[in-house]
Amino acid sequence: MKTFKLIALEIMDGDEAVNVPLTDGLIINKEDEQSTWLLEAYTAAPLYDFFKKITDEQKEVIVQAVITKKDNDPAFFQTKVVTLTQFKNHISVLLEGRLRRARRDYSELLLDSLLQKGFTGNALLNEFKEKMKSKPRIK
Structure with a gap:
């Protein structure tokens, strides 16, 4: 497995991109046979309802992630919410998915x-x- 810092995250919601302001973030390439990636976003509590809806619908979402450095090109992943944990002022969202290779x-x-x-x-x-x-x- 390889672990990287998640610098920026946007969730595609239809034609709109929802910016997820990160307090902290982590992305892991599991390097397994399914080419699975895990993305954890630690963000503000007001986004709980947005992620709860995605979780309840078991909906796959496309995410745009900037990894390691702000200057890096964004990578796109097709993901599902695995866990959603609510804290006092923050939430933790764990997404699992695969890298979408653009042509x-x-x-x-x-x-x-x-x-x-x-x-x-x-x-x-x-x-x-x-x-x-x-x-x-x-x-």
Whole structure:
């Protein structure tokens, strides 16, 4: 098994991305035959109802996770909530799933998105550099 720091997490809820502000986070590659990953998010208690609904529906969710360093490209996982634990001011959400391998990497998707929005020349370059730092979700 390999363990990494979870830096940022977004849950895809339909067409919307729900940002999960992390107090702390951990991600584990179990390196098993099923290529399973575990993601633990320790976050604010007000998100309990959101995760409780996902848990009760036993719904699979796509998550976008930034691992180890803020500058890293996000990785996408197809997951299910395994456990949801409520504390006084926080919750712990344990998700289990598999890495979704994209055919194109984040930088290609971002560039394509910016070109579709009409960016060209220096404006394209500047917007690309800015977005590569902030890593927004790309539809």
